Amino acid sequence: MTSRDGYSWTEQTGLRPGVPSIGVITPVTNVVSSNVLYDVVVIGAGYCGLTAARDASLSGLNVLLLEARDRIGGRSWSSNIGGYPFEMGGTWVHWGQPHVWREVSRYQMQNELKNSFDFSYGVNHFQLNTAGGSSTMSHDEEDSLLASALEKFVNVDGASGRNIMPQPANMFYVPEARDLDSLSAQDRIDAIASSLSPSERAVLEGFVLLCSGGTLKGMSFLEFLHWWAICGYTYQGCLDYLITYKFSGGQSSFAINFFREALFTKRLSYAFNSPIQSVNDMGNKVEVTTRDGRTYQAARIICTVPLNVLSTVSFNPPLPDGKLAAIGVGHVNQCVKVHAEVSDKNMRSWTGVTYPSNKLIYAIGDGTTPAGNTHIVAFGSHQYHMQPEEKLDETFAAVKALAPGKMDVQRLVFHNWSKDEFAKGAWFFSPPNLLADHLEDMRARHGNVFFASSDWALLWRSFIDGAIEEGARAAMAVKTELAETGKISPQL
């Protein structure tokens, strides 16, 4: 099936909207009657909503899953082109990500990981294109350079962040961490600038922009420190957790299991192409209305709409001030992710940073396609932003600038997350102060409406893992509450 989402380009076809994905669900709905009071309506079929719908239906609740798009997966989905998966959004996983891996092992997918890196091909180096010129170095030298730069960046406590954030699932366990959240990445770089070599500074800025998809001034230093902590407080950990292991069949091959298991209970109703207009909490039940005027009622709602999109849904009674303030601030990630298939097989072992000023900053050889071409994945951020489908010449130029003379582009594949009305950006990344001021506000329920999203997860916030964490939290809360009110089988 082909999703409306995403773009692809080849010389033969030109630029085309929509790419094939196994995450597209048909029929688009299995709802037969509109006159049903559900136990819970789950808004959104990303990993968070899929988990919530699955866990709730497994525990005996009647569930309606509503999704604006034509597919599952939200900000993590893959396009399978000629048998080869291109990850349009969230990609990498690791066995140390608890909520992801619990599902990987439960669905027996432990042997379906492949490594994005393969350093056995000819162009086996790291290329740094920066203001001072272009240079290449071995991947070991790349690792040393990045590790050195990042260690200086995070070392606010003489212990590489371990003292200030010893329990990353409890981010403000050390109260001083809250004060640190006023710093931007730029503030921290300014404070350590004299200790950084020009190369260290270039790769450091490139790497933190890769993580945030934002700008140096707009991104929270503390949120980066949180990433660092969950990655085990080392650069090697960042590599292992953030950018190494992906599913051989693509993310949609993982997500589909959640949907199928929920459907298997026979307690899951669903409707795709169903963006939400409003949520009206009447106290004894809640009514949701889609943009095309359909209404559904349930005892509880689990709303997984991302922070940057929540303002498009009308809530009655209105959301409380703290949540509105968080929505008003929003998150800063406007990552640009572009896949390029290039004809040079040997680029498989290449990695590179081109910074500043190029619109794609960080890229790696990510695979070999069925045609024998190298699959390059490249990332830009809000710092030097572009809309990749708008000016294709600019997009080609940005790809080619990563490794001049070596990027003979055969195919492009991408999803423009900034112009996606149901995402308004990529994975959550906090600006300064948002987490210190409003993490609990974002996590709070509002009457019969539970809010669940990776955007406010506690551990792997912003990641697929955090989405599953949050979906499980919401389903557990709804199940427990409905059981206590006598809806489902009660007490010890």
Add this chain to the structure above:
Amino acid sequence: MTSRDGYSWTEQTGLRPGVPSIGVITPVTNVVSSNVLYDVVVIGAGYCGLTAARDASLSGLNVLLLEARDRIGGRSWSSNIGGYPFEMGGTWVHWGQPHVWREVSRYQMQNELKNSFDFSYGVNHFQLNTAGGSSTMSHDEEDSLLASALEKFVNVDGASGRNIMPQPANMFYVPEARDLDSLSAQDRIDAIASSLSPSERAVLEGFVLLCSGGTLKGMSFLEFLHWWAICGYTYQGCLDYLITYKFSGGQSSFAINFFREALFTKRLSYAFNSPIQSVNDMGNKVEVTTRDGRTYQAARIICTVPLNVLSTVSFNPPLPDGKLAAIGVGHVNQCVKVHAEVSDKNMRSWTGVTYPSNKLIYAIGDGTTPAGNTHIVAFGSHQYHMQPEEKLDETFAAVKALAPGKMDVQRLVFHNWSKDEFAKGAWFFSPPNLLADHLEDMRARHGNVFFASSDWALLWRSFIDGAIEEGARAAMAVKTELAETGKISPQL
């Protein structure tokens, strides 16, 4: 409630069998009729059986949970004495252990971790008592010494084990790993002996015996390498994952959530004090018989009996040769774990290794008790084994030898896992070749009987995490199979 398991000693009471635990369940059974065909009987209420029973009952199956003891938790349980938990078996957890942490966050226990280490007290050093005499060093020096020794031990591939075991949940992903499983720890130490200082060798041997509870000749080198890999291939990771974070309320405060959630479904029947005599698979159903002659029937069995105990259950039809061979080999862990409350408050910051020849090898200050005493936890292994309740003088002597003059013992608490007929040892640790030859045999089902145990988990084998991994795997398999046969709500 007081369990039959465990021992405590104070001067006032002398040695007493049985310790209080919130894991003791009353009433001991809720079974009212013996004339029921269950969907599944789960044998064993450790974390694996609790997870299997919970997941199966959540998914709509009627479950009977049978447990030989008077308590849940199996090889992981805590005795709460005067409000202070002593961990009788499995203790430490980490947010990078996927199956554990999924449950920690689902039960909202993220803020209930405390750190075993506290280096803010007076006796703030590491003490090494070895053949060459006794010495003390800072904890930073301790870490450097252990890291150096362990790096030499694991570095069989020039990459600290990363190349030979790049995907620890897929242990034999690199086929050469299988060959390595013929090595014992002693073999590997012999190979690197000339590179080790006497102190390095002492702490290395002490640490690997801490991990295995076995002997250097009896323990598999590859299994240690697996531990190293799941801990992120660093000594710091070993510290973080293996021995740092524990539940402020004790393990039983975690385990009880699984039991309560299962009971909450109203589909859980259970009976404690019910050791199993035999399992008779009749093809269309299975009958289990307890030692006291009760029989129960079910469509499927999930057997979580540990490897070292499986020979005490009679299976009809007999188990296949591969599984019998694995049972015949068994695992090698005869860890001795002893808690000592000592009057010196400042010992809170002490750690030590006394090796070779003492019957307790590795110990740390693990907490401060309500009386203001220091809680020391000490570990011995099969290498210099003792039965701590048999000769109390020997036990006191082993504790005192860890830090001569500083161990004024006020209380002892322990569980003798070697003499526990339902464990026959502590956590699984493989001898050479068992995993290479029989991991799949141990994991295989036998007719309608599914075998699930941390002893043959793929990722955190031997840990609480592995028990939950396996319980979830078994429940998922049974649920899927019974649904396919029409027992519960089917298909997409």
